[in-house]
Amino acid sequence: MTAQPVTIPTTEIIDDLLIDNWELRWQVLDIFYQTHDKVRNFAKSSPYHRSIVKLCEHVISLLQGENDVNLHLILLAVYLLDGLEGTLRVFKKIEIANPPTDPEKFQLLEKKVLRKEPNYSFFNYFLFLFQENLSRDSTLNLSLKLFEAEELLKLFSHISNPQQQALSFKLLRQEFPQTNFNGMLISNDLQMIKENPELITCLKPPLEPDIFKQVETLALSHLAERQHLESMLEACGRLKIQAAVPHIRALLQDKDLWPLATSALGQIGTEIGMEVLIASSRSLFTRKKVEAAMLLAHYHQQPAAIECLIKLGTSHNRKVRKIALASLARTGHPQALNTLINQVMKAPAKSKKALLAVIARSKWSNVPETQA
Structure with missing residues (x-):
């Protein structure tokens, strides 16, 4: 029986x-699916498949990188039209992999993914790129758009480049702020964190007392290691690890680390470092005022810090004023809301x-409902 021609x-x-x-769009996607279904039994060398590849390449050529607004739409379209091979073409267009040192190993991986062999999915494809240090910024950005939060945590745990890994965990928290990874991280006696200390930054308070004690011990042990120092400072601040205060206080003399140390101390709830920032807010130098405006938000429990930010929020220097008002909003303090509302009333139409966007983006959990 002669096969029916396919358009x-x-x-x-x-x-x-x-x-x-x-x-x-749905009509086009349905046409792509129907077309793929009609030609899937034809040889890859057939004119039909060559035409499909040509159409796929045209669709992919319109993609402007991993942050393109139509990324998911184009991925879906080429998958419906050309299956997993189309998806791999998108990855190559975006250039998510550096040239492998062992091309044959990489090609074998691609073949196994295309054949849908067990344990060879696109998750494993990205895992290979991260483990073999073949990943790029585009790999990280694309993975954030393709995988669920828990999958990303597993993926990023295998990134071999320390700087990229620290960045990946930061982006993961920003992309999925509501996701609580505690269950995964504290299982098996905190095994994941013990193997990869950077993961401590993904814990969320509150923690059970016995778990907190274990985390505290781990954090303190790594505060002496330069490799994990920035992550430990961040974690100590978020988890309010009081025992870390003496270690962090010593870092206030470090010209590179004092902003992170100040931030951590403020989040823990101490006043240490606050007086220096308040003094900086009175400086004649804009840079000092900006630093104070940025970091005082971490001392949101201290009335003196709120008062200082309110003063900076009325500065004649536009840059200082803008940063101070943004910091006030981050504190969630009732006085901060009053100050921002007053600024809205006085501001020109363009401002x-x-x-209003700053107010809307912020959390006002400390403000009574009648005021908020």
Whole structure:
């Protein structure tokens, strides 16, 4: 029986895919799926498959990197049209991998992914890139858009580059601020954190007393290691590890680490370092005022810090004023809200929108509902 001829869509159909009209988009996606279904039994060397590859490459050529607003749409389109091979073409277009030292090993991995062999999914593909130090910034950015939070935590735990790993955990927390990883991290006697101390930054308070004690011991042991110092400072501040205060206080003399140390001390709830920032807020130098405006937000439990930020929020220097008001909003303090509202009332029309956005983005859990 002679196979029925198949009509492959032309590149003109892409206009309907990219237009902001989901009724048209679904029609295009359905056509892609039906086309793939009709030609899947033809040889890869057939004219049909060559036409599909050509159409896929045209769709992919429109992609402007891993942050393209149409990334997920294009990924779905090429997958429906050309399966996993189309998805790999997108990855190559974005250039998510540095040239491998062992090309054959990398090619074998791709073949196993395409054949859908057990334990060879795109998760394993990205895992290989991170483990073999083949990843780029685009690898990190794309993975944040493709995987669930728990999968990302596992992926990023295997990044071999320390700087990239620290950045990846920071981006993970920013991308999934509501996700609580505590269950994964404290299981098996904190095994994941013991193997990878950077993961301590992904813990969220409160912790059970016995768990807190174990975490405290781990954090204190790593405060002496330069490799993990920045992460430990961040974790000590977020988890309010009081026992770390003497260690952190000593870092206030370090010209590179004092901002992080000050931030941690403020979050822990001490006044140590605050007086220096308040003194800096009176400096004639803008840089000093800006540093004070940025860091005093961490002392949100201290009335003197709030009062200083309120004063900086009325500065004639636009940069200082903007940073101080943003810091006030981060404190969630009732006085901060009053100050911001007063600034909105006084601000010119162009500035009102930005100030209202600052208020809207902030959490006002300390403000009574009648005031908020």
